[in-house]
Every structure is written in C-alpha cells, then in structure tokens.
Amino acid sequence: MELKKNQYTIGGIPVIALAEKHRSPLYIYDTDGMISQYRRITDSFSGTRVKINYACKALTNINVLKLFCGLGSGLDAVSVQEVELGLMAGFAPQDILYTPNCVSIEEIVEAVELGVRINIDNIAILEEFGVKYGAKVPVCVRINPHVMGGGNNKISTGHIDSKFGISIYQMPHVHRIVETNHMKVEGIHMHTGSDILDMQTFLRASEVMFETAMEFKELDYVDFGSGFKVPYRADDVSTDVEALGIELSERFNRFCKEYGKELTLVFEPGKFLVSEAGYFVARVNVIKQTTSTVFAGLDTGLNHFIRPMFYEAYHEIVNVSKPRGKTRIYTVVGYICETDTFGWNRKISEATEGDYLLFKNAGAYCYAMASNYNSRFRPAEVLVHKGKDHLIRKREDMEDLLRNQIELEDL
Numbered sequence: 282m283e284l285k286k287n288q289y290t291i292g293g294i295p296v297i298a299l300a301e302k303h304r305s306p307l308y309i310y311d312t313d314g315m316i317s318q319y320r321r322i323t324d325s326f327s328g329t330r331v332k333i334n335y336a337c338k339a340l341t342n343i344n345v346l347k348l349f350c351g352l353g354s355g356l357d358a359v360s361v362q363e364v365e366l367g368l369m370a371g372f373a374p375q376d377i378l379y380t381p382n383c384v385s386i387e388e389i390v391e392a393v394e395l396g397v398r399i400n401i402d403n404i405a406i407l408e409e410f411g412v413k414y415g416a417k418v419p420v421c422v423r424i425n426p427h428v429m430g431g432g433n434n435k436i437s438t439g440h441i442d443s444k445f446g447i448s449i450y451q452m453p454h455v456h457r458i459v460e461t462n463h464m465k466v467e468g469i470h471m472h473t474g475s476d477i478l479d480m481q482t483f484l485r486a487s488e489v490m491f492e493t494a495m496e497f498k499e500l501d502y503v504d505f506g507s508g509f510k511v512p513y514r515a516d517d518v519s520t521d522v523e524a525l526g527i528e529l530s531e532r533f534n535r536f537c538k539e540y541g542k543e544l545t546l547v548f549e550p551g552k553f554l555v556s557e558a559g560y561f562v563a564r565v566n567v568i569k570q571t572t573s574t575v576f577a578g579l580d581t582g583l584n585h586f587i588r589p590m591f592y593e594a595y596h597e598i599v600n601v602s603k604p605r606g607k608t609r610i611y612t613v614v615g616y617i618c619e620t621d622t623f624g625w626n627r628k629i630s631e632a633t634e635g636d637y638l639l640f641k642n643a644g645a646y647c648y649a650m651a652s653n654y655n656s657r658f659r660p661a662e663v664l665v666h667k668g669k670d671h672l673i674r675k676r677e678d679m680e681d682l683l684r685n686q687i688e689l690e691d692l
C-alpha cells in the first residue's frame with residue numbers, strides 16, 4: 282500500500298475507490314505483493330534446488346491458487362478438499378503434498394487415488410498405509426524434531442505435547458514399519474510452528490532433520506515446512522529470508538554431498554506469501570463515546586476477521602478516509618453480539634461515521650476463517666492484478682444463508 286497525493290492506493294488503485302465500487306466490508310489482495318514474496322524465497326535459495334509449496338489454507342481463492350501455480354509453486358494441502366481445489370486450479374498431482382493431521386485412513390486413501398504426494402504424521406496410520414500399499418505408493422514422514430520455535434502456544438507445533446508429527450524418538454519404530462512393509466520414504470518433513478524469529482533455532486532443527494534423513498536411503502526431498510514470520514507492526518522483526526538462504530543453502534548442499542544425491546529443499550509458507558499482500562476494509566458505523574473509551578464501531582466483526590480475538594493477533598489499522606488527519610485514540614470494535622475488539626487504544630486519524638478503516642496483514646487466515654455467525658454474509662474479495670481490480674468472490678446473499686437448509690412442512 283502506498284500513500285500518494287493524499288490517497289492510499291493498492292497496486293495503484295485508490296482504496297476508497299475500491300471500497301465504493303465493491304462495497305464494504307471488503308477483502309483486497311495485491312498480486313504484486315504475493316509475487317515479490319515468492320521471488321524473495323526462490324532468489325534467496327537460488328544456490329540450491331528449492332521448491333516452494335504454497336500452504337493454501339491461508340487463502341484458498343482459486344485465483345490465488347492459479348497465480349502461485351503459474352509461478353511454478355507447488356501446493357501444501359491439509360485436507361482432501363484443498364487437494365481437489367489445487368487440482369482444479371491446475372496443479373499437477375505430483376506438485377501437491379497432502380499434509381493432514383488426525384484424519385481417517387479413508388481420507389488418505391482418497392488423496393492417494395487423486396495421485397498426490399502423501400505426508401504421514403502418525404505411527405498407526407503409517408503402519409496401516411504400509412500394509413495397504415507397501416512399495417506401491419511412496420510417502421513422506423512428518424517429524425517432530427522437538428525444537429521449540431517461537432510464537433505462542435496456539436501456533437507452535439514443535440513442543441513435546443504437540444499433536445503434530447512423529448517424534449524423533451520414535452524413528453526406530455518408523456524404520457521397522459518401513460522395512461517390514463517395503464515402503465518407499467521419498468521425503469521427510471517438519472513444520473515446527475509459525476514464528477521463527479531466531480535463525481539459530483531453525484538451523485538447530487535442520488540439523489536434527491539432516492541426522493534423521495541419513496537413515497532413510499531413498500529420499501528425494503527434505504521439507505522444512507514454514508515458520509516464516511512477517512511483520513505486523515512497524516518495528517516488528519521478521520524472518521531474514523536472505524540470510525537464511527545463504528546459511529541453509531550452504532548447509533543443505535553439504536548435506537546432499539554426504540547423502541550422495543542432490544535432493545530438493547522444500548518450504549511450505551502460507552502467511553509469508555499472502556499476509557502482507559492482503560487488506561481488509563470496513564466502514565465506521567458509529568463513533569460511541571462511553572465514560573472511559575471512544576469506540577469506533579464497524580460494519581463488520583469477528584465473523585469476517587477473527588484473528589485479533591482468536592490469536593490476539595495485532596493488525597495495524599489505518600483510517601484511509603483521512604490520510605493526514607490529526608490522530609485520536611480509539612478502541613475499534615465489530616457489530617457482532619459478542620465482544621469483538623479489533624484493537625484497543627489505537628491511534629488513528631480522527632474518524633467520523635462513514636470513514637473507511639483498513640486492516641493490514643489481511644491476506645492470510647482472514648477470509649479463510651470467516652463465518653456466517655449472526656447470519657451475516659461473508660464479504661467480497663477483490664484481486665488487484667496489473668493495475669486492474671477484479672472481483673474474485675461475490676458478497677454472499679440470503680440464498681447463501683439458506684443453501685443446504687431443509688425446510689420442513691409441518692412446523
């Protein structure tokens with residue numbers, strides 16, 4: 282987003298014009314932002330054979346999937362429905378890695394039948410899979426290296442109590458299952474959480490992966506998951522991808538020599554690719570002064586944008602209607618009949634009813650988590666691509682609320 286001639290613009294288009302044309306509330310995504318983040322990783326790892334699988338649970342609009350497919354990305358899918366969306370968007374089955382957690386063997390069988398790569402994250406399923414497919418279908422094994430990433434308890438997955446992955450202490454059992462059933466393990470995978478602030482922690486986890494990898498003789502790739510952090514505030518630290526690229530590429534290439542084969546280094550970022558390229562715009566319905574607080578009440582709520590309430594996520598808020606106004610302190614809230622506070626005590630340029638407020642970092646896990654709570658419609662999504670705005674999802678209407686409901690005759 283840029284401030285040009287007293288107007289905030291996204292991909293060159295004034296935000297106010299987008300909000301007026303497509304109405305509020307509205308999600309806006311900028312393809313340039315997604316492409317440049319994708320290139321940042323591929324450029325940083327240009328010295329090694331790197332593959333990016335976009336973790337699409339962050340934002341699954343089919344156009345976003347097509348964009349990444351066109352860039353040469355693969356896909357990380359966590360449900361069989363995401364697999365199907367990926368196939369519809371044009372990803373080749375071998376470019377999709379299905380990484381489920383606690384799903385039934387039936388769902389895994391469905392994914393096998395769709396021809397995609399399978400990542401298995403528990404011993405019982407690995408054994409069932411081995412008995413069923415033996416050497417016929419290769420697998421990836423999701424490992425928990427027990428190295429604590431950063432982030433809060435809700436998003437960290439590498440700790441000892443985590444439900445994700447197979448513990449490195451269970452590797453002897455894994456090898457027993459693999460050998461007995463003549464399975465081919467084509468990849469090993471880790472995804473230790475969502476906030477790698479400290480590169481050394483990440484590199485330590487990588488060492489565990491390399492050690493583990495030496496014991497599997499038929500690998501094609503090592504998947505380091507995600508953990509790329511993006512800045513939410515002006516002074517936030519984020520993952521230094523360029524520095525990571527230098528260190529890890531060198532280490533990975535050295536590992537490949539030792540291993541005796543050129544493997545592919547895989548990453549599966551979600552947030553890093555789409556968070557900052559997304560914005561959410563909502564209108565101020567009321568300014569409400571109480572005895573202690575000035576509230577800005579918006580035409581949206583936790584039904585459209587739940588991260589602040591769900592994860593205590595911080596999203597910067599800007600009054601795009603008053604780019605240079607003097608600032609006041611607001612507590613920004615939604616219209617849902619529950620406490621849905623987007624931000625406490627935010628310094629925002631003085632707002633009046635009808636102003637548009639814009640939330641930053643709204644590309645990842647925002648629309649994807651929207652619901653119909655309070656029987657509200659989910660908002661529209663707009664993609665700004667090559668200087669033009671495209672409606673890529675309509676706002677819902679009454680028909681959407683009633684779809685799949687079955688009205689009984691005798692009530």
Ligand SMILES: *Cc1c(COP(=O)(O)O)cnc(C)c1O
Pocket residue numbers: 336338339357359380472474475506507508509549550551552553645
């Ligand atoms: C969610 C998820 C990701 C992406 O995480 P981000 O923090 O959005 O980058 C990657 N891999 C797996 C297995 C995931 O479940």
